[in-house]
Amino acid sequence: MGLSDYSGISYDLPSLLVEEDLEFLANDFSEEEFLLVIKSIPSDHAPGPDGFNGKLIKKCWQIIKADFLRLFNDFFANCTDLTSINSSYIALVPKKPNPETVDDFRPISLLNYSVKCITKLLSTRLQSVILRLVHANQYGFIKGKTIQDCLAWAFQFLHLCHHSKKEIIILKLDFEKAFNKIEHQVILEVTKHKGSPTRWIKWTEVVLKSGNSSVLLNGLPGKPFPCRRGVRQGDPLSPLLFVLAADLLQTIVNKAWQIGLLKHPLSDDFEEFFLIIQYADDTVLIMPADARQLFTLKGLLRSFSDSTGLNVNFQKSFLVPINVFNEKAFTFPEPSVARLAPCLSPIWVSPWVP
Secondary structure, three states, X not given: OOOOOOOOOOXXXXXXXXXXXXXXXXXXXOHHHHHHHHHHOOOOOOOOOOOOOHHHXXXXXXXXXXXXXXXXXXXXXXXXXXXXXXXXXXXXXXXXXXXXXXXXXXXXXEEOHHHHHHHHHHHHHHHOOHHHHOOOOEOOOOOOOOHHHHHHHHHHHHHHHHHHOOOEEEEEEOEOOHHHHOEHHHXXXXXXXXXXXXXHHHHHHHHHHOOXXXXXXXXXXXXXXXXXXXXXXXXXXXXXXXXXHHOHHHHHHHHHXXXXXXXXXXXXXXXXXXXXXXXXXXXXXXXXOOHHHHHHHHHHHXXXXXXXXXXXXXXXXXXXXXXXXXXXXXXXXXXXXXXOOHHHHHHHHOOOOO
């Protein structure tokens, strides 16, 4: 998170993305909206560096109300710098009972509640239009959509693939430390070309670029470092910003299908979109069992990675064939040789060869 590798976006975003009318995002916030956010914050969540939690904010609201409202108004008028309060502690939450390496922990950011209230205001407004800004097959962190909907979609099309008798492959892609590596500039560029007004982009930029974090070890914070890329897990706005940027992959894959670089696994007349589904960074692609198609996809993933900072985690990604005889499976380029088990992930480690 402390360093950025951003070198530019490889795509012509104005021609790729549809611009929506989002001017209302930049409207002034009312005091009623401020008060609703204060009431909605959890009382018992862990405090940030300032030591205040939601319960204290609510109990002392009449005392601190004027200060909070002044902070909100100054921020939305672009009259304040959040650097001094936009700090967070990174708590390392174990992913399994006996963690042994850094990869066995999930970093959760504990933010100051003053900043958390600002990002909650922004996320509430963005959530009201997020369905217009992402593809129908993006399910992560969107109100009204659940992981069960995502699974239902996947099972429906897997059933169709089995009964089509066509040779098809399923690719499950996982992106390495996705939340920590997404580039800030990509988020801002995608937001801009989807129609967000300048004022909204400025608010988002201030939240992203003024942040700094310290890692908690044995209850003690380490040396703070600036957050040059990535979004902080624990920040209400972060999931939606990430989804906007990650959804760019669906746009790229659908564009490749529309211009004939990729073929639909069932029929080009079957749907208005390619068979790709995302739950935040977890991605499933359904493709024809064709080595050239895989090679084309490799190029798309490489350009997406170079543009966004999201690299495919080959150790957690795998490929499964449907209606493909074993002899044909072994005619694929080496890393796309697949067997019917998740343990094939090591096959993805070697370079793709046409």
